[in-house]
Amino acid sequence: MRKNLFLRLFLLIALSISLYSCIHDDMSSAADPVSKEYTNKSLWKEDEKYIRNVRKVFDQYADKNYFSGKYGNVLWDYALTMGTFDESFLEVPISRNGKINSVLTAERRGDRVFFKIRNEKSSNDFFDVLVSKDRSQLKGNIISGNGDGISSKTTCYTVTVTWTWTSETTGEVIDSYVFTKTRCTSTDPVLTEPTTPSDCLEEDCTGGGTGGGGYPYTETQTDPCEKMKEQNSNQAFKDKVAEMDKKDVFDKDEETGFAAAYGTHPFEPLANTANDNLKFPPGNKYFGYIHTHLDSKEGVIKIFSPADVFTFLTGCVRNAETNGTMADAYGMVITSQGNYILKYSGDGNYGIGTNTKDNWQSWYEDEYVKIMNEDGTFSQNKVEKLFTRFLVEKVKIDGLELYKSDKTTGNTERLEYNATNMAVQTTTCP
Template structure:
């Protein structure tokens, strides 16, 4: 949109127990393991709701004979969620006979779960000890990064699990052997190896490995939008650092100062988990299309330029274009805008259902004009204009005022999308706006709203 004068913990939990019993008794056979209710043999508390639901998804989609020939038998009774109880993550051992040969991690992103192989020697050894050896003690430590109670952001959460093999309190002259493994939640936001082939890729459309868009997860929990926004920001920085994405950005912006047409590209991961991009394409002075992937990668997002003389942040029309793109391609959750002054903005989706609801309640046809701005006289126009004018009166630049008003729209109408800006260190920081409403003064009929940027997350 063209510029106008007025529009512009560390929490540590340690549990030490003594377990004098052996854990290698009564291993389920393949048929028992796949059919009966899971009876957890983990010495720790696990997210059994998630484990049961993931097992059901696996059994509904897997060709067990094919999977067992290729990988081995999944032993769900030893599945572990490593301190996560939000239906988001588990690791489960895979055995051939009495040998742990690999492990499978299953993580959830929104309403999709992904099955990845975790062929890690430390985890193979860890599960071997848990299943087949005498465990005399266990320990668990959960460590969160420094957390702001106000902003509710968590950079990562790591769980360290230690087992001690061979020595009990009654034994003397015994040297115990301990081993520790760890899992950090922030690492499980996507990427990594291709999905495991839970069925023969020559015989099934889904589940055949590669860049499959995951499996539908029923009734996902309502995630904290502030934590999800923080996660989106972390992932966005990682995406921008990928070599192919960085190269596409360089190509799209190298002549931005004098360009007369916007440029765009899409990006995502291929079947090997590597980031790829589409070709950079050109559009018009205030719009551009989102290129497809031609089947070469699963699209995660898009990026486009904003020309000199236009606002740095996303136009009002961009909010609708991105929602439509997500409705067509549910894996598309990130959109970047590269401005002519070098700034970069991120529009990320934290709740696709809310975003679709907003677009249905305030349809594009009735709310966006021919210049990609809100139509004059509409509720969105009045709300946006009021916030923009007030930010300008507070001596913010037109570009900042426009971005802040956009962030206010996204939060006020509970859109399920958030706006962030990249700083000099490459980090993306969410833009939150505080609205203070003052009751009408005597003789007046309308309350007064006062807007101000805030570091505190106030997403609904």
């Protein structure tokens, strides 16, 4: 028993050291303005890309104190895009004193988005049920189509929520209520009205600082799945991954790594430092990296370290923002237990303080020690679960995404932490 205890203490020390033994650079930026991530709580599949983009516009231009004082709190999780997936229209309820008293609409016209406040009893009642009633008591459906007497150039969407009230003791249905919303959109071009929104995000109603009304709308970065599909077809990238994804590379005494660069030389070696780190070459042309985590050392986590995440965000993303597009940026770790990729699909509106990496490191060490096996190994499913939780609970940067790459095909799937059932949710890239 004493021998096993000594072994475990030794492995804990090795773990602490190994967590630092990864990629790093010396870049940092301002403190991070963290905002709550959007979570779909409607009864239907929504145009989440449009919802996230509109929310970014709102967060940038809205005078939050003025808006909440005049209207209430915007419940983005319940935003409804009415079955459309063309980034054109949404409605989102506004809550005041636990009641839905108005609805914020956002309509996109070209490169502008126009906000309006609606105060209609039917809309308020619809969203009040959607927000306030127990999910188990709700059923919903959405129908797309053109009804009688409606122009063929118009598409209509009807959304229905049925609330069923049952007895807690007998389960008998006591009563039920049906709430519907219908919205019709013309397929003809929309005329841009030279007016400001009927209600304002700001107290002075500047409409985003322009005379034409509305607020500037910027689309989200290119889908990471599309970028990785393009990357997987690049022979230089495939050759580099194949060169590193080998047992003899995992058994080395030092990590192997390469920096991906803009220009004529796509990959340059990362230098090994005295403290077992890998360091980028000087310059800002590097938008990505590929590196290994070893099998030859005890306690090495077979996924990204906090230093890897820090370098990706402060180096790769920022360099790509300057010299290309942030969708180019990636970080990749190749291990015997799986190959993982970091991507960023946000708008770059984040900052990382000087103590951030140390705070991440402390959390990371404390939590990974808890899942270490007695022999110093880790179950990879637990490693993935904890790392995805780390991104959600500690890093908290909207748009930072983790993918796992199949060692044979190179096909990728996104790994996300589901806080509701405390499990890893996977989504295969098409």
